Amino acid sequence: MLKADISPKKPTEFKIMNKITANKKLGQHFLTNQHVAQLMTKNFASDAEGIIEIGPGKGVLTKYLATWQIPFHVIEKDDRMLEPLSEFLNDNQITCADILKVDLTELINTLGWTGKKIWVISNLPYNISVLILLQLVKSDSIKYMTLMFQKEVAEKIFNFTNLKNPMSSLMCICLNYFDLKLLCKVHPGSFSPPPKVESAVISFKRFDHPEVALNEFDSLEQFLRRLFQFKRKQMGGILKKYYPLDVLVDTFKMINKEMTDRAESLVFKELICLYKNLKKIC
Structure with missing residues (x-):
């Protein structure tokens, strides 16, 4: 059984291998900004x-x-990084694998961390950041997250730039399960190689009692994806494919919205209320 070592080597013993270059296929942009x-x-x-x-x-x-x-553990797909990491981490603190293929619940149990408050932190690879985020959201063992995203993606999670009609399926899901905060914005020059866009770090703290329970995640995600796949279309026109018309009319009246409204114009509470009422009736 893997056990985390809580007495890792000191940072002064760590030697970065500057010869390692970023792998574009893995979406690597190494953070260099120490602040x-x-x-x-x-x-x-x-x-x-x-x-x-x-x-x-x-x-x-x-x-x-x-x-x-x-207790500390890392998951790294790029085996070129194992040598520098092993200079100050023990072998049983490193899992060399694709995060999208890792069963996080199984890993946490194997580490002996069941029931502990787990914090996930990452400068996420931009090309799969949303896939990783959704995987993390579905793991209730993870209580805290500090994640770096491309700014455009970060704005779909948390409206920190006051965009008009910012709501998205991803934002609604994240607002349901987490208290979100913008930790900082990050300039391209803070990375090597520098990306073409700005980045942002978002802090996630899981709610103990979300509006929609985690065991309904798949149902909520499917509902939101249907609405936001054509977010500029009228919601009544989208939803009538899945619900009886009389049910929709009554449900929209209950939440004081019109069937001609568009999903992007709703706020979080309204979307959740729409989901809950339709689920209750159907």
Whole structure:
């Protein structure tokens, strides 16, 4: 059984392999900004009982996380990174695998962290960031997350730029399960190689009692995807394919909305109310 070592080597013993270049296919952009790294790695340090870092790469976040006296584990797909990581992490603190193929519940149980408050932190690969996020949302063992996204994706999760009609299926899902905060915006020059776009770090703290329970995740996601696949179309026209017309008329009256309204014009509470009422009736 794997056990996390809570006494990792000191950061001074870590030697970054500068010869390792970013792999475009893996969406790698190595964070180099130490201020951002320190900000991210302090986010939930006083609350977490176990830390999982996804895609540590050269270890700019890892070297700070390893200083906390908290059980710590990393998941890294790129086997080129194993040598630098092994200079200050034990072998049983490293899982070399594709995060999308890792059963997080099984890993957490294997680590002996069942029932602990798990914090996931990552400078996510931009090309699969949403897939990873949804995987993390569905794991109720994960209580906290500190995640770096491409700014455009971050705006679909949390409206920190006051966009008009910002609501999306992804935003609604995240608002349902987490208290969200913008931790910081990150300039392209904070990475090597620099991406073409700005980034943003979002802090997630899971609600103990979300509006829609986690066991309804698939049902809620399907409902929202249907609405937002054609977000500029009238909701009545979209939903009549799945619900009787009289049910829709009554449900929209109950939430004081019109069937001619569009999904993007609704706020979180209205979308959740629509989902709950339709589920209750049908």
